[in-house]
Amino acid sequence: MRETLSRRSALSLSARLANSSSIRSILKKVRAAGDQSMRKKMIVKDHPLLSIRRQYELLDVNRNRLQGLEPTANTEDQKIMVLLDSIHVREPTFGARRLNAVLRRDHGYSLGRRRLRRLMRAARIRVSYRHPRTGIRAGGHKIYPYLLCGLEISKADQVWCTDITYIPMARGFCYLACVMDWHTRGALGWAVSTTMETTLCLDALTIALATGRCPQIINSDQGSRYTSAAWIKRVKDAGTLVSMDGTGRWIDNVRIERLWRSAKYEDVYLNAYATPRELGKGLADWFERYHATRPHSTLDYRTPRQFHAEEAA
Known part of the structure; x- marks a missing residue:
């Protein structure tokens, strides 16, 4: 019986005899068809008579150890x-x-x-309208006021803004954090990670500060990464004021929301990157085009790099 017993015939035999007095002896023979790994292979996902749960019981296989049977x-x-x-x-x-x-x-x-x-x-989807408190702040973290209300932003490095967005890939997803100059629209530092941790935000900020520039104010949302002690310390150590969006106020950080839209429609959705490495390389190329060759209507069709150079002259 060991040699000729197939998984379908074994399970069908068990099903037909499930209510007979000889079920125990039959099941012993079924289980003798091999060790646990072989019995795992006898499971039939679409069996017409037996459910997956019943097959576990008949074949004496630990359900928790089975892989790939449940829908992914x-x-x-x-x-x-x-x-x-x-x-x-x-x-x-x-x-x-x-x-x-x-x-x-x-x-x-x-x-x-x-x-x-x-x-x-x-996917970090936040509905773009004013609504009651829906974000969950980290316990004990201080929330800083929004400093941009009524402020005329007329020069580079007066205000930087930062945020995190979800990036879909062909298999899986990543998160992208970016630090952007509010006035020139330049993406000064960005980083990609498979996890949404505070270090992702700090990496983007470190790259931005490595350019030798430093803002008077840096604005973010009230997420736990931006209210963390590590983020606040890094910003204050740079001599910068901390500003945070009002609760549910997507428009308070509208500049970087528009950057996400451009990055996704002009690069991410078109390429369906398979790995974080490919995503990083693709985004590096896109950000270079964004700064050097892509005209911006809000900058009178100049590039961020060109606009900043003219402002600094």
Whole structure:
């Protein structure tokens, strides 16, 4: 029986005899077909008579040790996150209900409320309208006031802004942090990581400060990375004032929100990078074009590099 017993025939035999008095002796023979690794291979995901759970029991296999039998939720989640991100870039005012409606109508996905909000958080999707407090601040972290209200920003290095965004890839995703000069639109420092940690923000800031420039004010959101002690210390050590967006006020950091839109539509969505290394190289090329050759309508169709040089002259 060891030599001739296939996984389908073994499971079918077990199913037919499941209620007979000889089930125990039959199951002993089924289990004798091999060790645990061989019995794992006998599981049939789409068996017409037996559920996955029942097959675990009949073949005496630990369910927790089986791999690859359950649907791969992460893969589907990543596909949905890419769709959510592309919808959000086009329609930044869409909340969870409208996003869910578009997913259901255009892509055939119908998500529960908790799953949708979890994926929105992972993709750093923040609806672009004023709304009640939805962000969760880190306990004990100080929130600094917004210093740009009524401020005329008329020169380079007067104000820098910074943020983190979700970057979809062909497989998986990364996070991009950037520090940008508010007046010249120049992206002074940026960094990519597979995790959204404070070090990602610090890396981008370190690169920006390494240019030899330093702002009077640096503005961010109220996320835990930007309220952390490490971030606040690094900013203050540079002799810079800390400014933070009002709660739910996406427009307070609108400059960098527009940068994300440009980066995604002009590079990320067009190339579908497969690895963080490829993403880093691709973004490096795009940021160089962004500074050197891409005309900006808000700068009278000059590049950030050209505009800054003329301002400094």
